[in-house]
Amino acid sequence: MLHILTRSPFQSSSLAQCAALAMENDAVLLTQDAVLAILGQNEAVETLIQRGVKIYLLTPDLLARGLTPVSQSDLQCVDYKGFVGLTVTHETQMKWD
Template identity: 40%
Template sequence: MLHIVNKSPFQTTTLDTCLRMAQPGHALLLIEDGIYAATAGSAAEARVRQACTSLKVYALQPDMDARGVTGKLIDGVTLVDYPGFVDLTLEYSTSHSWL
């Protein structure tokens, strides 16, 4: 399953809920303000690093670039572009967008 989170970890508990429900082998894609969870020094950094041990974690590069935080990407998170986003939706038969 592909879990998609677009909310900032500073504004909602969406990421925490997602991480509780995600199973080993699932993937997490951080988009829009959700990408802040994948930045070094963020309050969510430890949770995302832990998630990387059982999930494939991705962040949308255009959103990282737009917010000027690409250089702060934490280890274990893979950047994807829009075609990569599409590829992930094809790779995982089920997607869940967390609101």
């Protein structure tokens, strides 16, 4: 399943709720203000990583917020083409508000 998040973890509990339900081999795509989850240590992000959930960040949204794209084994940046690729790869999707 692909979980798509748009809201900041500082203003919404969506990421924490997603972390509680996501399973191994799921993927999480952080878009819009949800990319702010990479600032500091985020417990929900750590939980997802420990569960084997792949985390993707939308590069244009990182750049729009003045953040530098990350290059870590646990986090992967994607462009819009990568976003579309994730939706093709994961037939089941859920958008969190």
